[in-house]
Amino acid sequence: MYAIRRSAVVLGAAALAAASLTFAPSATAAESPTRGCAYPRVCFYLTMSDWNAKDPNAGFQDLTSSWQNLGSASKGADMVLNTRNDDVAHLRVQTNSTGAVWNMCLPPNSAHQFGSAYTVTGICISTSSSC
Numbered sequence: 001m002y003a004i005r006r007s008a009v010v011l012g013a014a015a016l017a018a019a020s021l022t023f024a025p026s027a028t029a030a031e032s033p034t035r036g037c038a039y040p041r042v043c044f045y046l047t048m049s050d051w052n053a054k055d056p057n058a059g060f061q062d063l064t065s066s067w068q069n070l071g072s073a074s075k076g077a078d079m080v081l082n083t084r085n086d087d088v089a090h091l092r093v094q095t096n097s098t099g100a101v102w103n104m105c106l107p108p109n110s111a112h113q114f115g116s117a118y119t120v121t122g123i124c125i126s127t128s129s130s131c
Contacts, residue, residue, distance in 0.1 A: 042089040044074035051079040067122040076119040081111040092122030105131035
């Protein structure tokens with residue numbers, strides 16, 4: 001009889017532990033990918049097909065005090081997605097017709113679509129929570 005009680009206690013403890021694991025908040029659940037872009041990244045999608053397929057071509061997550069130049073996997077992207085909750089992404093954008101360069105701020109948890117008239121050439125992620 002002792003063996004039966006001991007088994008019941010062990011099984012009960014295992015069930016309780018499993019239940020507590022089931023209800024515990026999960027960091028990965030809170031940080032689930034958005035359109036294939038894992039938190040806390042800023043992702044670039046070269047084409048709308050990549051965006052629709054949730055297949056980013058490049059992602060950046062390091063905070064920097066200066067510009068990071070974009071390589072061929074992200075330069076000229078049609079879509080940019082910022083999955084960060086509290087940090088803005090500054091984007092350096094070039095107007096293709098005139099060559100004029102300007103900066104754009106992408107707020108946390110937002111996306112921006114660029115037309116063919118523009119090329120994104122750089123990124124700088126800041127700890128600022130607003131533009």
